[in-house]
Amino acid sequence: MTKPETFKLVGLAGSIRSASVSRAILQTFKDVMPEGVELTIFDLAEVPIFNQDLEADLPASVRALREAIASSDGMIVISPEYNHGMSGVIKNAIDWVSRPGYASILVNKGVAIFTTSESPLGGARAQGDLHKMFLSTLSRIAPGREVSIGGTAKSVRDGRLIDETLIRRSLALIESLLDEIRLIQGRPKRMKSSPAS
Numbered sequence: 001m002t003k004p005e006t007f008k009l010v011g012l013a014g015s016i017r018s019a020s021v022s023r024a025i026l027q028t029f030k031d032v033m034p035e036g037v038e039l040t041i042f043d044l045a046e047v048p049i050f051n052q053d054l055e056a057d058l059p060a061s062v063r064a065l066r067e068a069i070a071s072s073d074g075m076i077v078i079s080p081e082y083n084h085g086m087s088g089v090i091k092n093a094i095d096w097v098s099r100p101g102y103a104s105i106l107v108n109k110g111v112a113i114f115t116t117s118e119s120p121l122g123g124a125r126a127q128g129d130l131h132k133m134f135l136s137t138l139s140r141i142a143p144g145r146e147v148s149i150g151g152t153a154k155s156v157r158d159g160r161l162i163d164e165t166l167i168r169r170s171l172a173l174i175e176s177l178l179d180e181i182r183l184i185q186g187r188p189k190r191m192k193s194s195p196a197s
């Protein structure tokens, strides 16, 4: 009998406020993950502002973040749009773990990128920032239809994403991430494909 396939994913939200929509969306992903996929949300609240002076003796929170990413099969990253870009919280976290440049734990790490905002655009203007950043870290961005989660006054309620279309599109991108991880790790291709509508 073949062992069921498993994946360990780490989720990073680019907002640390208690009522964060970004975190609520990650929580929803956790609820609807395909079988065998475990998503652990890493809280970035304790990660200090990047300071190269501290690289020789990393703060405990940064070590924990590095360990969480290094031991994962891939990442799900969601950033709110702030001033037409990604949030400082997410940029700061990635700056910490992106060293040494071109040889960090982010090299060949699969990543699925999501953005969110209250506007109907869903933070679409921050998508390019995240793509550019993860290209620079030599990470493997899951290809697929961009998922920018907007209209959050309606699409997010009681700490969960409730818009079925957005959940379906998010799952399609997560399936693409799993495919990317299979490629990176030389796992066999999955047998059945899911619709990416």
Ligand SMILES: Cc1cc2nc3c(=O)[nH]c(=O)nc-3n(C[C@H](O)[C@H](O)[C@H](O)COP(=O)(O)O)c2cc1C
Pocket (backbone or CB within 6 Å): 014, 015, 016, 017, 019, 020, 021, 022, 023, 080, 081, 082, 083, 084, 085, 116, 117, 118, 119, 121, 122, 123, 152
């Ligand atoms: C400093 C700041 C800048 C923002 N800039 C934008 C923006 O440029 N475009 C946009 O659509 N929303 C913008 N917003 C709205 C946020 O994207 C929205 O409130 C989002 O839900 C915040 O994420 P969170 O709920 O995870 O904290 C901004 C919010 C803040 C606090």
